Amino acid sequence: MKHISLLIPEGDVSFSNLEATYKMFTKVNEALQRTGQEPLFQVQLVGLTQDARITNGLFSIQPERVVREVSKTNVIIIPAVHGDMPQVIAANRDFGPWIVHQHRQGADVVSLCIGAFILASTGLLSGRSCTTHWLAADEFRKMFPDVHLLPYKIITDEGGIYTSGGAYSSLNLILYLVEKYAGRNMAIRASKIFEIDIDRHSQSPFIIFQGQKEHHDEAIKKVQEYIEQNFQHKMTVEELAEMAFLSRRNFERRFKKATSNTVMEYLQRVKVEAAKLSLETSQDNVNEVMYSVGYSDTKAFRATFKKITGISPLEYRNKYHKAVAEPIMR
Template sequence: MIKVGILLTQHYKLLSVAAILDVFGTANKFHQEMGKEPPYEINLLNNDDQTDGFFDAYKAESIAKNEKYNLIVIPAFTTENIQHSIKINAAFIPWLCKQYQADAEIATVCTGAFLLGATGLLDGKVATTHVDACSAFSKAFPAVKLKGDKTVTQDGRLYTSGGATSSFHLLLHLLQNHCGKEIAIKTAKIFAIDMDRQNQSYFSSFQPSRHHNDNLVASAQEKIESNYQDVSTIEEMIKDIPSSRRNIVRRFKQVIGITPIEYLQQTRIEAAKKLLEETAQQMTEVIYNSGYNDPKAFRKVFRKAVGMTPSEYRDKFQAR
């Protein structure tokens, strides 16, 4: 039997814990119906021996008891202030390292990857997280090989998943590893999950940082966003900003995390997505109105950034 420990961190997301319990509970039920021993022993773990009453069927135990677990699952955080969440959950960090050294598997849901990242165990390894948290994750943990477009990653005994419903794909992946494909498929049918979704790029939205005090960078951001349909070079974008090209590019990347040209490209792709979602414009109009002149180049950039063609994106997300 696999001894599972689900962390009840400070600021954990209720939905992700409920999903973990429901999926593992369903796998246990399937095995019992087949006259087999349940594969999972499910435990809730916290740092203070207290429970919040949401999961009365499970007793929450403290990590201070130093029990050994085969699998530990870290749920998503509810807050956008992830660094604060890591700080107030710091007691879990050495405990996670100790469990991993004792051969435990560790899996993270969505932004729960930040807590695992803080342990250092992901350094040099592949990981993913919520698609809109990728920039912050890369900045916080540059040694991790972040694959922000991936729904689920596995690197040895470490597993991570993307945002929201990607947690179900992570759980199915774990079920397939532990219980076999038959149980994974039966569970997927119960929860109506498409097992073959491996990409989460098309769920992303470009949300550049505005919480900084660099007026030069803020000016460059404003110029790009106001003129993305017309400009094509850095020189055009910054011609009225009193600073050298080299200095602007350096400061821009330091503050925002990407170059001005990458910022321009992401601004254009986000504009194209909105046009595809909200208008009935012909594709040639969408291309032109988002700042592109070459349809072939637009489709190539769009597919690379979003993970599907513009037509596929419109079919999937356009309001009817």
């Protein structure tokens, strides 16, 4: 039987992470028992102190055990904790040595959504890949520059450390773990019970590009604003460098440092964001949208769009166009 330590951190913890994780593993146990098999998982809520308690105003959760009482576990799951991330990390730093020790003993370590901040603070993600909610990507990069962040991914799996993307994509990671521990058939069964797309791998379609302007390079910020207002028109790196009164080399270096994108990557992302909005709200076909955002090469537009969002323009339109989405909400 696998012992799963579902952490109860200090702070504004995601109840949905806790409830969904607990329920999915226990439902797998129930399914096994119905066929005469032994349960596979023992899930325990583990906190820093016995007095730890989290509440959402309606319900309260208290840990069953404290970390000092858990000498050996197989899986550690860190839920999302909302709030000021340096404060969240400070409040939960005492989990760190225990998590590292358990991982060295062979435990898998899992973070859900922005639980990646707590995981990264242990040092276990240093030099590794991880994901988190795309809205938290810029802050994560600033706090943990030695971690290879992949904010478009739903799941990462590297060396016994697992992370999930934003919000309810944590369900995809728990399902992934069910498949690892209980097999593909059980994972498929769980995906049907909980109505989860078992093969969803990317959160790129959900990312809203908000040009990175949390920097103090005013020359670069001016160019960003120009790109966002004139993305339909052709522009070259040389023209943009002249606008900033910089050499091309210095301009490209400063632009990448300020925005975490090359100039052309930034321009592509602005164009694709405009295309996404048009595909969601207008009646224009894909080619008309392509021309409206400044592309004339169909192949290049489709390739760029898919690279950034993970799906084709037509698939995006079919999935997110207002006329298609409205009946689902009724």
